[in-house]
Amino acid sequence: MLSLTNRKKIVSNKEQNFSEKIYLPGVLKGMSITIRHLFKKKATIQYPEEKRPLSPVFRGRHVLKRDENGAERCTACGLCALACPAEAITMVAAERKPGEEHLYREEKYAKEYYINMLRCIFCGLCEEACPKEAIFLTDRIVDTEFWREDFIYGKDKLVEPIEKDKRIDVTKRQTPAVLAFKKIPGLRHNVLYEPKKLKEKKHHQH
Ligand code: SF4
Ligand code: SF4
Numbered sequence: 558m559l560s561l562t563n564r565k566k567i568v569s570n571k572e573q574n575f576s577e578k579i580y581l582p583g584v585l586k587g588m589s590i591t592i593r594h595l596f597k598k599k600a601t602i603q604y605p606e607e608k609r610p611l612s613p614v615f616r617g618r619h620v621l622k623r624d625e626n627g628a629e630r631c632t633a634c635g636l637c638a639l640a641c642p643a644e645a646i647t648m649v650a651a652e653r654k655p656g657e658e659h660l661y662r663e664e665k666y667a668k669e670y671y672i673n674m675l676r677c678i679f680c681g682l683c684e685e686a687c688p689k690e691a692i693f694l695t696d697r698i699v700d701t702e703f704w705r706e707d708f709i710y711g712k713d714k715l716v717e718p719i720e721k722d723k724r725i726d727v728t729k730r731q732t733p734a735v736l737a738f739k740k741i742p743g744l745r746h747n748v749l750y751e752p753k754k755l756k757e758k759k760h761h762q763h
Contacts, residue, residue: 613729616679616694619672620725621716624662629716630691631670632663640686645676663689670715674699674708690735693727 576582602609611617622630633650651668653661660666683692702708717725738744 611696613696615696616681618674618695618697618699619683619710619715620693620695620697620727621667621670621712622691622693622727623717623719623724626659626662627719627721628658628660628662629666630662630689631667631687632665632689632691633667633670634665634688636686636688637683637692640682641677642680642682643676643678645673646683647671667712670712672710672715674710675705684730690731690739693725693730695725695727697725 624630631648633648635648635650638644638646638648648667648671649669650665653664653666679694681694684694699708717723
């Protein structure tokens with residue numbers, strides 16, 4: 558028959574010889590490859606006892622940062638949710654009441670804030686979009702869970718602890734440009750809440 562392509566293969570039906578019939582040489586050849594690999598450097602590690610070193614800018618579980626005074630930095634502007642390609646972020650905004658300046662840095666804050674870790678692709682776009690340096694990805698891994706709803710992280714899991722020694726260090730993720738911006742005096746974004754000054758201001762108003 559006329560062949561239309563060059564891909565045709567002639568299959569040989571040749572009889573197996575004795576050594577092929579007993580499979581032994583084939584088995585020994587396979588075992589020799591296995592034994593050779595026993596002495597080579599292993600590609601696998603004994604996780605979780607052993608952990609691979611992660612990059613300082615590894616994109617893992619998020620943190621919602623507090624400022625130097627312990628106030629939550631997030632102002633519920635929604636830019637992170639808008640930037641998120643996986644639509645993993647949602648939040649409910651609220652207005653800060655007088656006397657809550659030590660809790661929330663801005664006049665508007667996130668009363669509720671959720672990230673669905675099952676939707677998240679850890680791209681880091683939320684971190685880049687945030688104008689308040691409130692959200693950062695960290696080198697922490699998302700915990701394993703039994704139930705899907707447990708992967709929806711609320712503020713209880715996202716906001717960092719108030720104790721200074723338990724805060725999450727994100728300095729390695731902050732670019733020199735951001736750090737220089739924080740040092741510019743007079744910018745409202747950089748102004749910290751100081752209870753003493755606030756009291757003085759109120760006093761002058763009366
Ligand atoms: S890391 Fe990417 S996918 Fe995950 S919440 Fe942020 S923007 Fe969305
Ligand atoms: S984390 Fe940043 S971008 Fe997202 S709502 Fe809060 S302030 Fe806005």
